[in-house]
Structures are given as structure tokens and as C-alpha cells.
Amino acid sequence: MASTSVHEGLAGFFDDLVRCETRLYNAVGEKLRAEHGIVASQFEFLRYLRDHPESRVADVATNFAAGIGAISKGVDRLEARGWATRLPNPADGRSSLISLTTSGAELVAEAERTFHEHLDELIAPVIGADQVDAVGAALAALRRTLEHARIGIPAG
Numbered sequence: 001m002a003s004t005s006v007h008e009g010l011a012g013f014f015d016d017l018v019r020c021e022t023r024l025y026n027a028v029g030e031k032l033r034a035e036h037g038i039v040a041s042q043f044e045f046l047r048y049l050r051d052h053p054e055s056r057v058a059d060v061a062t063n064f065a066a067g068i069g070a071i072s073k074g075v076d077r078l079e080a081r082g083w084a085t086r087l088p089n090p091a092d093g094r095s096s097l098i099s100l101t102t103s104g105a106e107l108v109a110e111a112e113r114t115f116h117e118h119l120d121e122l123i124a125p126v127i128g129a130d131q132v133d134a135v136g137a138a139l140a141a142l143r144r145t146l147e148h149a150r151i152g153i154p155a156g
Contacts, residue, residue, distance in 0.1 A: 024122060031118045036111045042083075043115065045074055046100065046108035049084060054097040056089065067154045083107060 029040035038046075048060060061071040075098055078084035083104030086096035100108065123132065146152055 024119075027122060028115060028118055031114060032111055035114050036107065038107065038111060041074060042078065043108070043111050045078060046083060046104055047112065049078075049098055049100045050105060050108050053099045054087075055099075056095045056097060058095070060098070062153070065152050065154065078104065 025040055028043075032038050032040060032043050036043075044064070045060065048063060049055060052059065052063075057068055057072050057075060060066075060075070061068045064071065075084060075086070079086065083101055084098055085101055086098050089095045089097050127135075
């Protein structure tokens with residue numbers, strides 16, 4: 001059985017992880033909105049679609065551990081702004097394939113520079129590259145385990 005100090009350590013880790021993620025996400029979102037007129041979730045969608053052209057809504061939902069309905073609405077917003085397009089899926093007539101438009105690709109390239117610069121401003125003065133690498137490896141291992149076990153995937 002785990003000791004109380006281990007439980008407290010994990011609880012503190014969880015609290016710090018979630019609060020840091022929220023603050024970083026909000027700060028990056030504010031910067032992206034001010035400089036590019038997009039919110040953080042739109043930036044994430046655009047980056048995903050750039051790196052995974054012709055994705056299905058279900059693929060995007062799985063990646064972001066989000067509901068299919070929420071992702072579909074997000075894609076609708078990208079389409080309305082002219083940043084993404086849906087094409088019929090030749091392998092499955094019930095779904096479509098989503099890709100970036102030229103303007104979406106240009107936007108994500110511009111916004112990515114801002115994203116990297118702002119993360120560097122927020123994180124580098126506090127956490128060294130070696131710590132980023134170590135924590136990054138630990139979080140990547142935890143993420144892989146959670147994803148493999150399909151933990152935290154919303155229904156629908």
C-alpha cells in the first residue's frame with residue numbers, strides 16, 4: 001500500500017501539472033488571439049491538420065481526448081473562416097476527410113512562430129533545457145500509457 005507521503009506527492013504533482021497547463025494554455029491563447037485572431041484550440045487543430053492531412057473528425061477527437069461533437073463544431077468554425085476544408089472520404093461515405101486550405105497553412109505557420117517564442121519567454125527563464133527534456137519524457141510516457149489504455153476518452 002502506498003504511503004501518505006506518496007499520495008500527497010502525487011496529489012501535489014497533479015495539482016501543479018493541471019494549474020501550470022491551464023495557465024500556459026491561457027497565456028498562449030491570449031497571445032495567439034492578440035497577434036493572429038485565433039484561440040489556442042484553433043491553433044492546436046490547425047497544427048494537427050497540417051501534420052495529419054486528410055484526417056477524420058474521429059482521428060482529431062482521439063488525439064485531443066475530446067468528444068466527436070465538439071471536434072466537429074471546431075472544424076465547422078475552421079471551415080467558416082476558410083482555414084480548413086472537408087472532402088468526401090472515398091473509403092467511408094459516412095465521414096469526410098479534413099485538410100488545411102492554403103490560408104490555414106499560412107496562418108498556422110505564422111502562429112507557430114508566435115507560439116514557440118511565447119513558450120520560450122514563459123518557460124525558459126524558469127526551467128532549463130535538461131529539466132524540460134526530463135519532464136517531457138516523463139509526461140510523454142504517462143500520456144502513451146493513458147492513451148494505450150484509452151483512459152480519459154470522453155464518450156461521444
